[in-house]
Amino acid sequence: MSRRCELTGKAVLTGNLVSHSNRKTRRRFLPNLVNVTLASEVLQRSVKLRVSANALKTVDHRGGLDAFLRKASIDELSPKAAELKRAVEKASVEKAPVAA
Template identity: 45%
Template sequence: MSRICDLTGKATMVGNRVSHSNVKTKRRFYPNLHLKRFYIPEEDRWITLKVSTSAIKTINKIGITEAINRFVEKGSI
């Protein structure tokens, strides 16, 4: 399974780990993803999404249907 948010499209970033002696080695920054089930009352069914915590906050604020519509409109899905 890929480490990409289903709604926002957040993915792994690459950067440097910098030691005390200023030696730089490659590392990865992983997004904070969770598998979460959401109930869609319009369709009367549950869906499971792998979403970031920021997407969960957005869903809690505006609702799952509105969040999906916004992200589809924005083009990240």
């Protein structure tokens, strides 16, 4: 399992650990990933995802998983989240009333 957020695409970064004597050694900056279950109101089911804590705050700020997925680009989403985005868009089109 890769260390990548399924919603934002945030992944591992690398850099230097600089000591007091200014000696540089390589290190990794890991994203703060958490396993969460998010509820989709449009699909009327819950989904298990591995997301960063920052993405979790963003989902809450945008008003839920459905609103986050509508606004997100498919390029940055994982294959599982991209499939979820397509399902949410399809379900929201089917629920929308048809204007005559």
